[in-house]
Amino acid sequence: MGAWAKSLFQEATSRISADFLDALLAHYPRRDFQVRWSDGTVWGAGAEQQPRFILVLKRPGTLRALFSSPSELTLGEAYIYDDFDILGDIEAAFDLADYLLTHERGAGESFDLSARLEKLPESDSPRGGLRLVEFGGKVHTKDRDRQVISYHYDMPAEFYALWLDERMMYSCAYFSKPDEDLDSAQERKLDYICRKLRLRPGERLLDIGCGFAGLIMHAVAHYGVHGVGITLSVRQAEVARQRLREAGLNDRCRVEVSDYRDIDHELQYDKIVSVGMFEHVGEAHLPEYFSRAWDLLRPGGVFLNHGISYSATYRRRGPSFSDRYVFPDGDLVPISTSLRAAELSGFELRDVESLREHYALTLHHWVQRLEAHQEEARRITDDITYRIWRLHMAGSAHGFRTGRLNIYQVLLSKPLHGHSGLPLTRADWYHV
Numbered sequence: 001m002g003a004w005a006k007s008l009f010q011e012a013t014s015r016i017s018a019d020f021l022d023a024l025l026a027h028y029p030r031r032d033f034q035v036r037w038s039d040g041t042v043w044g045a046g047a048e049q050q051p052r053f054i055l056v057l058k059r060p061g062t063l064r065a066l067f068s069s070p071s072e073l074t075l076g077e078a079y080i081y082d083d084f085d086i087l088g089d090i091e092a093a094f095d096l097a098d099y100l101l102t103h104e105r106g107a108g109e110s111f112d113l114s115a116r117l118e119k120l121p122e123s124d125s126p127r128g129g130l131r132l133v134e135f136g137g138k139v140h141t142k143d144r145d146r147q148v149i150s151y152h153y154d155m156p157a158e159f160y161a162l163w164l165d166e167r168m169m170y171s172c173a174y175f176s177k178p179d180e181d182l183d184s185a186q187e188r189k190l191d192y193i194c195r196k197l198r199l200r201p202g203e204r205l206l207d208i209g210c211g212f213a214g215l216i217m218h219a220v221a222h223y224g225v226h227g228v229g230i231t232l233s234v235r236q237a238e239v240a241r242q243r244l245r246e247a248g249l250n251d252r253c254r255v256e257v258s259d260y261r262d263i264d265h266e267l268q269y270d271k272i273v274s275v276g277m278f279e280h281v282g283e284a285h286l287p288e289y290f291s292r293a294w295d296l297l298r299p300g301g302v303f304l305n306h307g308i309s310y311s312a313t314y315r316r317r318g319p320s321f322s323d324r325y326v327f328p329d330g331d332l333v334p335i336s337t338s339l340r341a342a343e344l345s346g347f348e349l350r351d352v353e354s355l356r357e358h359y360a361l362t363l364h365h366w367v368q369r370l371e372a373h374q375e376e377a378r379r380i381t382d383d384i385t386y387r388i389w390r391l392h393m394a395g396s397a398h399g400f401r402t403g404r405l406n407i408y409q410v411l412l413s414k415p416l417h418g419h420s421g422l423p424l425t426r427a428d429w430y431h432v
Contacts, residue, residue: 013121014041017063020116023109024067028099033092053088061123068117070100076321076395080387083123090390091367094398132324139329140282142259146232148328149280153233157212159380163369167214168239171276171306172359172407182365185358190218193273195429196351196411197304198422199223203270206230206296208260209277213240213253220253225271227253230263260292268298278307278338282331286338290345290412299416303347306409308359309335314404326392335408347412350422356406363397 014037021035021043034044034051038058045051057063062083066075075097078084086093105113133151137144160168165186173185174192193215199205201224207216210229220227231237240255260277272293281289293303312334323330339349370377370390377386399405413420 013037013060014039016116016119017057018043020063020113020120023113023116024100027103028096030095033096051088052092053086053090055093056085056087057083058085059083059123060121064117064120065123067100067113071319072097072101072316072321073319073324075100076325076391079391080325080384082383082387090371090394091364091397094395098398098402133328135328140285140331142261144329145259145280149232150234152327153211153231154235155385156380157235157239159377160212162373162377162380163366167218168212169214170211172355173362173365174355175358175361178361182362182369185362186214187218190215191222192429193275193304193306193409194219194223196409197271197273197302198428199225199271201225204228204267206263206265206269206272208272208274208293209280210236210240210255211276212236213243213255215273215275216253216255217243217247217249220249221247225252228265228269229253229255230258230260231255232257232259260289263292263296265296268301269296270298270301272297272301272303273306274304275306276308278305279327279330279332282329283333283337286333286341287345290342290347293412294345294347294414297414299414300419300421301414302350302422303412303414304409305338305342305412306407307338308332308405308407309338311404311406312336321395322392325388332405335406335410339410342410342412346414348415348420349410350413350420351409351411351426353409354406355409356400356403359405359407360397360400363393363400367393367397 017037018041025031032045032049032052034042034054036042036054036056038056062078065083066078079086135144135147135151137147157168160170164170165173165183167183167186167190169186169189172189173182174189175185176188197205197219199219203225205216205219205225205227207213207227207229210216210231211233213229216227216229219225229240231240234257237255237257244250244253244255274293278289293305297303310332335352339352343349367390370386370393374386374390377389396405400407413422415421
């Protein structure tokens with residue numbers, strides 16, 4: 001095709017694509033973004049309005065491919081395979097994605113859109129560059145859980161260090177104000193958890209899913225406890241042990257590679273905590289999870305369980321991008337489901353606190369920090385991995401902002417002859 005003919009083809013394609021977008025987004029209330037084609041053609045917010053984000057369509061057939069059968073998964077895959085890019089505020093793009101996936105259209109409007117879609121060019125570029133990992137065994141068996149945890153958490157520690165805080169806390173921070181820095185908010189979270197547990201010198205603390213050991217290090221150094229952390233990630237354990245050696249805490253703290261179902265310590269623990277591991281347990285295994293914590297906890301002790309939940313009213317349409325590419329076998333349940341399992345295991349529910357807004361802020365920090373180090377992230381991993389994590393964390397931030405996701409800290413006690421041993425108020429949590 002000659003240059004003149006190619007120019008005419010691109011002009012006609014852009015016009016048809018713009019007409020399709022006009023029809024597709026006729027009722028979308030926000031026009032604060034742009035769509036840009038590879039030839040420089042732009043649709044959307046004018047020059048007088050700075051767009052919050054720009055969708056850059058990389059291939060002629062991208063628009064048709066995106067909306068032939070749109071779902072969270074197909075839109076996500078189109079992004080990670082670089083069919084399109086998102087410049088600017090990627091979190092803002094999820095408002096548009098929600099509209100595209102949930103807006104109800106009448107029969108006439110749907111027919112008109114289908115007819116317009118058929119006029120768009122088809123994709124002729126094969127994808128490549130990523131092979132999905134296949135996991136063996138039944139979901140949430142010990143062996144399969146080890147495979148899945150390794151897939152997610154055994155990424156290079158240098159990658160996590162690019163966007164986590166200095167303690168490498170891969171969980172929700174606790175902010176005193178919206179503009180607080182991430183390091184301060186994470187330190188506040190650690191201390192808040194220790195105060196909720198009411199740790200005392202000499203107590204034995206078990207951290208189920210200890211990550212890079214930030215929490216038990218804080219508890220040992222500042223509250224004088226003896227800590228044991230467990231994780232299924234070999235790489236996390238290696239980093240955690242190195243950090244314990246460097247901090248001089250080896251005599252009071254250790255990290256083991258172990259499944260929570262395999263803990264066989266002779267003595268019970270005074271306090272147990274689990275932060276960000278609960279999401280991997282699986283609904284069918286919740287009774288076993290809480291029963292195991294009950295057995296490991298001494299009478300009069302408490303268990304703080306910190307984990308993500310789905311809203312009981314939220315119904316996702318289509319397959320999940322995160323389930324496929326980020327958290328295979330992840331199983332989020334409503335808070336009511338997990339609380340019932342905890343109570344049936346014998347625990348008494350003492351406190352439930354939602355930190356939903358805090359996780360939205362935490363994820364916002366993570367996305368910005370990852371974007372600021374995107375070239376290093378691509379060098380340590382690759383472009384597709386960078387895109388997967390950028391999209392996943394931005395989408396999660398959107399999920400917490402909109403309320404479809406929530407995160408709860410639940411304090412459970414194991415009463416001794418009916419006595420919880422807890423004070424009458426929570427004043428000691430806040431006045432230190």
